[in-house]
Amino acid sequence: MVPRSEDERPTLEDVAAFAGVSRSTASRALNDDAYVSARSREKVLAAARDLGYSPNQAARSLVTRRTGAIAVVLSEPEARLLDDPYRTAVMRAGYRELADVGCQMVLLFSDTREDLGRTVRFLEGGHVDGVLVFAPHRADPLPRALRLLKLPTVFGGQAADLRRGVHLVDFDNEGGARRAVTHLVESGRRRIATIAGPQDQGAPIDRLAGWRKTLVDAGIDPAGLSEEADFTLAGGAKAMAALLARVPGLDAVFVGSDMMAVGALRTLSDAGRDVPGDVAVVSFDDNAALAPAMTPPLTSVHQDPREQVHAMVSTLMRLLDGEDVAPGAQILPVSLVVRESS
Amino acid sequence: MVPRSEDERPTLEDVAAFAGVSRSTASRALNDDAYVSARSREKVLAAARDLGYSPNQAARSLVTRRTGAIAVVLSEPEARLLDDPYRTAVMRAGYRELADVGCQMVLLFSDTREDLGRTVRFLEGGHVDGVLVFAPHRADPLPRALRLLKLPTVFGGQAADLRRGVHLVDFDNEGGARRAVTHLVESGRRRIATIAGPQDQGAPIDRLAGWRKTLVDAGIDPAGLSEEADFTLAGGAKAMAALLARVPGLDAVFVGSDMMAVGALRTLSDAGRDVPGDVAVVSFDDNAALAPAMTPPLTSVHQDPREQVHAMVSTLMRLLDGEDVAPGAQILPVSLVVRESS
DNA sequence: GGAGTATCCGGGAGCGCTCCCGGCCGGACG
DNA sequence: CGTCCGGCCGGGAGCGCTCCCGGATACTCC
Numbered sequence: 001m002v003p004r005s006e007d008e009r010p011t012l013e014d015v016a017a018f019a020g021v022s023r024s025t026a027s028r029a030l031n032d033d034a035y036v037s038a039r040s041r042e043k044v045l046a047a048a049r050d051l052g053y054s055p056n057q058a059a060r061s062l063v064t065r066r067t068g069a070i071a072v073v074l075s076e077p078e079a080r081l082l083d084d085p086y087r088t089a090v091m092r093a094g095y096r097e098l099a100d101v102g103c104q105m106v107l108l109f110s111d112t113r114e115d116l117g118r119t120v121r122f123l124e125g126g127h128v129d130g131v132l133v134f135a136p137h138r139a140d141p142l143p144r145a146l147r148l149l150k151l152p153t154v155f156g157g158q159a160a161d162l163r164r165g166v167h168l169v170d171f172d173n174e175g176g177a178r179r180a181v182t183h184l185v186e187s188g189r190r191r192i193a194t195i196a197g198p199q200d201q202g203a204p205i206d207r208l209a210g211w212r213k214t215l216v217d218a219g220i221d222p223a224g225l226s227e228e229a230d231f232t233l234a235g236g237a238k239a240m241a242a243l244l245a246r247v248p249g250l251d252a253v254f255v256g257s258d259m260m261a262v263g264a265l266r267t268l269s270d271a272g273r274d275v276p277g278d279v280a281v282v283s284f285d286d287n288a289a290l291a292p293a294m295t296p297p298l299t300s301v302h303q304d305p306r307e308q309v310h311a312m313v314s315t316l317m318r319l320l321d322g323e324d325v326a327p328g329a330q331i332l333p334v335s336l337v338v339r340e341s342s
Numbered sequence: 343m344v345p346r347s348e349d350e351r352p353t354l355e356d357v358a359a360f361a362g363v364s365r366s367t368a369s370r371a372l373n374d375d376a377y378v379s380a381r382s383r384e385k386v387l388a389a390a391r392d393l394g395y396s397p398n399q400a401a402r403s404l405v406t407r408r409t410g411a412i413a414v415v416l417s418e419p420e421a422r423l424l425d426d427p428y429r430t431a432v433m434r435a436g437y438r439e440l441a442d443v444g445c446q447m448v449l450l451f452s453d454t455r456e457d458l459g460r461t462v463r464f465l466e467g468g469h470v471d472g473v474l475v476f477a478p479h480r481a482d483p484l485p486r487a488l489r490l491l492k493l494p495t496v497f498g499g500q501a502a503d504l505r506r507g508v509h510l511v512d513f514d515n516e517g518g519a520r521r522a523v524t525h526l527v528e529s530g531r532r533r534i535a536t537i538a539g540p541q542d543q544g545a546p547i548d549r550l551a552g553w554r555k556t557l558v559d560a561g562i563d564p565a566g567l568s569e570e571a572d573f574t575l576a577g578g579a580k581a582m583a584a585l586l587a588r589v590p591g592l593d594a595v596f597v598g599s600d601m602m603a604v605g606a607l608r609t610l611s612d613a614g615r616d617v618p619g620d621v622a623v624v625s626f627d628d629n630a631a632l633a634p635a636m637t638p639p640l641t642s643v644h645q646d647p648r649e650q651v652h653a654m655v656s657t658l659m660r661l662l663d664g665e666d667v668a669p670g671a672q673i674l675p676v677s678l679v680v681r682e683s684s
Numbered sequence: 685g686g687a688g689t690a691t692c693c694g695g696g697a698g699c700g701c702t703c704c705c706g707g708c709c710g711g712a713c714g
Numbered sequence: 715c716g717t718c719c720g721g722c723c724g725g726g727a728g729c730g731c732t733c734c735c736g737g738a739t740a741c742t743c744c
Contacts, residue, residue, distance in 0.1 A: 011729095011731085013730080021693080022695075023730095023732095024693070024694055024695075025692085027731075028692095028732095034691090035690095035692055036691095037693090054468070055467070055731075056404070056731070058400045058401075058403040058468070058729085058730080059699090060730080060732075061400040062398070062699050062700065062729090062730080062731070063730090063733080064731085064732070069448075069469075091449070096451075104448060104464060106411075106447070107449045109434060125396050125397070125399050126396070127411075127446065232635075234631065262604075266637060289576060292576075293576035295608060353700055354701065355700075364725075365701085365702095366724060367722085367724075369702065369703085370702095370723090373702085376722095378723085379723090398700050401699070401701040401729090402701055402702075403701090404699090404702095404728095404731085406729090
């Protein structure tokens with residue numbers, strides 16, 4: 001055998017030669033297949049260790065047709081993304097959950113039109129085995145594009161107009177909103193405003209709907225009591241100011257995310273309103289770094305991104321295993337964590 | 343030729359057959375090599391388009407020994423990561439800058455010990471051509487591990503004990519801090535406290551040093567005027583409270599990051615201190631979503647993550663091209679953006 | 685004792701691509 | 715007119731791996 005130069009990475013063939021077995025046996029030992037004697041396995045493992053062998057993934061995936069990588073697509077405008085700690089939590093959770101099933105995460109950001117082309121081109125390049133798509137928004141061309149390439153895909157959060165026939169995991173946004181607003185109604189609040197997130201995404205739409213329906217059910221007219229913002233701190237602050245100007249007598253506000261609630265709290269404090277004395281505040285997300293850390297600590301609807309991602313990953317894995325999973329939405333429950341702000 | 347089933351992805355061979363040329367010519371046309379007639383090129387391109395061909399990356403990188411993917415490693419504890427918008431900005435910038443040079447970003451989070459093993463195993467798997475490492479902390483075993491695999495690597499921000507001989511791009515943290523504190527001194531402040539970031543990372547250490555030296559130069563004793571926090575909002579709030587308790591008469595505070603400044607502002611407001619009347623506040627990062635959005639808008643040291651990432655990527659690309667780039671630190675300038683908080 | 689079976693192993697094919705090499709043209713040049 | 719050279723093209727090898735298949739051996743069972 002030609003001695004291989006020092007700085008080149010050893011191949012399976014090298015390991016086999018070193019262990020005194022055939023390439024096939026080495027492969028079997030490394031992938032712990034059956035039908036390898038304990039002795040051979042031992043030798044191969046030792047050889048691999050000694051040579052510092054690690055398999056060439058390109059070669060492997062060329063024949064297995066599996067890359068071991070999953071794309072996580074964040075289809076969201078940059079400003080929202082940067083300011084929303086929930087997204088960061090999602091990325092992190094995605095990384096962990098995928099690592100747990102032995103997959104690598106490849107993050108794709110896709111909001112501008114040129115991103116879309118790049119994203120699609122990448123996905124059809126066969127770099128990944130499957131896709132997790134978060135927070136697609138209305139008129140987002142990505143879902144349709146994904147349907148064309150037939151990559152296994154699971155959505156996290158629905159676009160307003162997402163078609164049937166997809167796999168999707170979401171939280172019970174409307175139910176969470178109802179619970180939050182019911183809590184406010186039951187504690188005697190009557191002029192309950194809301195700061196809703198961007199109405200081109202499913203979650204904010206559902207939360208707004210939950211707020212509206214609960215008010216109507218309680219015999220309260222929701223007209224003029226809602227304001228839309230963009231999930232950022234500054235957006236929340238501005239929306240709160242607008243609400244105060246329009247409805248000076250409001251006694252509660254349901255805010256569509258923790259980050260916007262931080263902004264709303266600031267505006268309320270600037271305006272001299274006491275929370276919860278004058279105005280009760282309830283938000284959504286229950287972010288561990290934000291909700292409990294505010295003054296006063298925020299009552300918030302709790303949703304755990306890891307739970308969502310976990311469900312998405314496990315559905316995706318079943319899809320990859322060729323299981324015939326019926327498409328449809330899996331709705332995860334949320335709970336209300338009551339703190340001092342309400 | 344055996345007719346290939348409909349749902350299989352077409353190969354280069356298919357494209358060649360369809361175009362009536364050889365596989366070699368098809369390859370040349372697609373990779374726009376020289377020595378292909380315009381006619382052949384035309385036909386190949388049309389065939390590729392018609393068949394919906396996209397090259398198999400595994401096969402390509404098996405022979406080229408290039409994957410076109412770059413790992414971005416965030417070596418930071420989870421809590422910090424989640425609450426620090428600067429990190430999100432870095433991820434985003436990394437994605438963009440890498441996309442601009444035709445590379446894919448593979449994000450790796452690496453803070454726990456088990457992460458390290460996973461990270462190293464992944465990197466030596468040959469999945470990526472190079473690595474960008476952000477914010478390694480003191481005693482982080484990652485840099486040493488990276489040195490062993492000889493993957494081209496560029497660091498963003500230095501660990502306290504990072505060895506010589508690495509490629510690194512960082513901001514002028516100490517200079518930025520000096521500028522911020524000088525600004526406070528010149529506007530007549532004397533009791534200038536600081537809330538420093540975690541002292542196991544280079545940036546917070548340098549910022550603290552800049553604060554200290556500037557005070558000493560101005561004849562002010564820094565003793566008892568500093569508090570360490572963890573880059574989170576809650577941490578900033580707590581540190582501010584501790585400072586107020588210890589030094590009730592402080593008239594300014596230099597905060598090591600925007601997010602911590604948000605927390606400090608809240609504590610100051612809760613304590614009835616007027617900003618900037620009683621206490622001037624200057625922070626670091628100048629995050630677009632935070633600094634200008636606070637009440638009052640924050641004076642902050644401006645640093646642009648894209649600039650840092652751009653420099654890192656361009657160094658890495660030169661490394662990948664086999665250029666013999668001299669190792670060393672590239673220090674980027676920062677500037678002070680003065681707003682109402684000081 | 686021969687047929688059948690379970691265990692273990694090696695050889696060979698082939699995944700889809702790039703790249704090298706050699707062959708074939710046609711035009712320029714002595 | 716023969717030679718040479720540059721543009722253009724096809725065939726083949728080979729990247730490092732997995733997987734199939736057939737051979738070898740040992741062991742069981744009628």
